[in-house]
Amino acid sequence: MQTVLLNDFKRQWSEIGGDVLQAVERVGASGWYVLGEQVQRFEAELAAFWGLPAAVGVASGLDALEIALRTLNLRCGDRVLTTPLSAFATTMAIVRLGGVPVFCDTDANGLMDLELAASILSAEPGIRFLLPVHLYGQSLDLDRLAELRDRFGVTIVEDCAQSIGAAWNGRATGTVGRLAATSFYPTKNLGAMGDGGALLTSDPELASRARRLRDYGQSAKYRHDEIGWNSRLDELHAAILTAAVLPRLPAWTSRRQEVATAYSAGIHHPGVRLLRPAAGATSCEHLFPVSVAGREQFEAHLKNHGIATGRHYPILIPDQKAMAGVRFELASELPRARALAASEVSLPIHPQLTAEEIERVVAAVNAWPAAD
Numbered sequence: 001m002q003t004v005l006l007n008d009f010k011r012q013w014s015e016i017g018g019d020v021l022q023a024v025e026r027v028g029a030s031g032w033y034v035l036g037e038q039v040q041r042f043e044a045e046l047a048a049f050w051g052l053p054a055a056v057g058v059a060s061g062l063d064a065l066e067i068a069l070r071t072l073n074l075r076c077g078d079r080v081l082t083t084p085l086s087a088f089a090t091t092m093a094i095v096r097l098g099g100v101p102v103f104c105d106t107d108a109n110g111l112m113d114l115e116l117a118a119s120i121l122s123a124e125p126g127i128r129f130l131l132p133v134h135l136y137g138q139s140l141d142l143d144r145l146a147e148l149r150d151r152f153g154v155t156i157v158e159d160c161a162q163s164i165g166a167a168w169n170g171r172a173t174g175t176v177g178r179l180a181a182t183s184f185y186p187t188k189n190l191g192a193m194g195d196g197g198a199l200l201t202s203d204p205e206l207a208s209r210a211r212r213l214r215d216y217g218q219s220a221k222y223r224h225d226e227i228g229w230n231s232r233l234d235e236l237h238a239a240i241l242t243a244a245v246l247p248r249l250p251a252w253t254s255r256r257q258e259v260a261t262a263y264s265a266g267i268h269h270p271g272v273r274l275l276r277p278a279a280g281a282t283s284c285e286h287l288f289p290v291s292v293a294g295r296e297q298f299e300a301h302l303k304n305h306g307i308a309t310g311r312h313y314p315i316l317i318p319d320q321k322a323m324a325g326v327r328f329e330l331a332s333e334l335p336r337a338r339a340l341a342a343s344e345v346s347l348p349i350h351p352q353l354t355a356e357e358i359e360r361v362v363a364a365v366n367a368w369p370a371a372d
Contacts, residue, residue: 003308007187019243023242046241060231069093069097083112087313088320122152141278142171143169155178158174161183213226256286263361269368291344347361
């Protein structure tokens with residue numbers, strides 16, 4: 001029995017391989033491999049897709065977050081309100097710049113509790129930055145996020161590593177904050193064949209500074225205006241993303257949404273809670289998370305039925321060993337985030353899933369003997 005995978009890169013290659021190899025040939029023949037025409041073209045097409053004026057390609061999603069915060073002048077000791085339930089890069093970007101993560105609990109579905117965030121910002125006027133995550137491919141309430149920005153004057157960087165194509169009442173994620181950051185890690189909806197990332201903004205001055213910072217802080221060749229990074233999206237990744245992946249993203253997102261709809265309609269198990277987006281949110285369905293009691297038994301049951309699963313994320317960021325000795329604050333207790341860290345399981349969702357595989361996942365979930 002063939003395993004139903006969380007991501008199937010072999011099937012993806014069978015679809016995009018020809019276009020990838022042509023892109024490699026173009027870059028190789030050009031003789032220019034870093035920050036050339038391919039990066040410029042990809043940045044323009046990504047910005048147009050997102051509906052923002054500027055995109056800046058960098059080496060990873062982590063670098064995108066870190067450079068975004070630096071571009072907005074995060075200083076050592078600045079406090080940043082953020083989520084404890086995310087990939088570690090969200091907090092690492094803050095800590096590497098000397099910032100202080102201030103953790104706010106999530107809602108029942110794992111996204112930052114914006115009502116709680118408002119209470120924290122009201123009580124703690126010294127918090128200058130807000131770094132929310134559009135987790136699982138689901139959009140936060142962008143109207144409420146904009147209210148927090150305007151009411152409290154916080155500088156917002158949106159972590160959109162999982163949310164390309166997601167929206168709130170038709171408005172794309174990443175359009176409330178002054179900068180947004182995304183990732184092209186291979187598992188992402190818009191994934192490269194390796195690491196990569198980008199910042200997006202409507203502010204041309206911020207885009208210009210981010211471009212300097214990604215390239216050693218240079219304003220021109222060998223003219224270093226500030227200390228920067230070596231964080232350049234290379235020509236190969238840019239060409240592959242432009243030719244092979246970005247043009248397919250709308251269809252792939254639609255297929256992910258079809259899979260999610262089938263799961264939502266077919267899974268009926270009293271012990272399995274589907275973590276679905278709020279009314280008003282359009283998810284790009286990067287992940288399909290569920291919450292179960294008895295996670296290990298549930299995962300073992302699905303494995304026995306040939307179905308792979310994942311966990312996003314089993315250890316809260318403030319509980320990670322790496323945070324020992326790092327300054328951070330808990331702005332609230334974290335009961336909902338802790339409950340999800342202990343119970344979340346991600347089911348397979350990707351554009352290459354077949355109808356038969358979707359049926360297998362639904363049937364296996366519904367057949368789980370939770371009482372055991």
